[in-house]
Amino acid sequence: MDISSTGLRVLRQIAESGSFTAAAIRLGYTQSAVSRQAAALERSAGAALFERRPDGVRLTPAGLTLLRHARTILDCLTAAERDLTGTLPRGELVRLGLFLSAGTAVLPLTLTRLAATDPQITVTTTEGTTPSLIRALRAGSIDLAVLTSRPPHRPLDGESPRLHVETVTDTELAVAVSSTGEFAGRSAVHVDELIDAPWIAAPATNTEPLLGVWPGLPGRPNIVHRARDWLTKLQLVAGGFGVTTAPSRLSPVLPPGVSLLHVEGAPREIRRVLVARLAGRTTPAITAVTRAIASTA
DSSP, X not given: OOOOHHHHHHHHHHHHHSSHHHHHHHHTOXXXXXXXXXXXXHHHHTSOOEEEETTEEEEOHHHHHHHHHHHHHHHHHHHHHHHHHTOOOSSEEEEEEEOTTHHHHTHHHHHHHHHHHOTTEEEEEEEOOHHHHHHHHHHTSOSEXXXXXXXXXXXXXXXXXXXXXXXXXXXXXXXXXXXXSTTTTXXXXXXXXXXXXXXXXXXXXXXXXXXXXXXXXXXXXXXXXXXXXXXXXXXHHHTTSOBEEEEGGGGGGOOTTEEEEEEESSOOOEEEEXXXXXXXXXXXXXXXXXXXXXXXX
């Protein structure tokens, strides 16, 4: 096979982003350039590497096989570039992905513990939804991911081999409300009282869930503000501009003016915090970071 490093980078980015368009944006290419690279890869491989679906692009079994080798090749090229330019990383590097609220609840404690126990480890981080972080793990763009799941806690994806997953903790979903608003002074709210509430939620796509609206809410939610950033959502709550959902483990770091309420009249919504990595792809540094994350539970 005659495959370029550019083609392998395109393969990895398509696997991570789930579409040709998103891959083009992240790589700084035109969509037609990405499509040409994808077609050239398939010609060189002599097999279909990409499966076009209504919700995006998935790699075929042949594509996943090539991706495994692409990760190794691109890692070697990066190491060679560092050696040639003399820009060696400081200590051992672990690329960590976190779901959108974990940065507040998990990351500071994890980095503080690592600074005390394993100062030679350098951690870089990126935020994303659980589906996008799973794709990044599969693509080799991150080494470790803090993810979340809801009952019945099925496997995170259907790809093979399965990801190596460890449970950190379970936390109950609550509703964040203004401490001086309609629900002030209460510890609980009935789900029927939330039907007409103004919700603050993260945007949803075909492949990403709507974050911030109570999952069992009857009827169509009244979404008044859309934001991905948790601080933005909680500051809007503090100002009385709406309500949103938040895991109960965020309670110690809530901004002033925000309270968490238990939801009655609906099943408890339990979220499991997980640490995942590719099976067999571990190092002492990845193990140390995993241990530090587990210590935050």
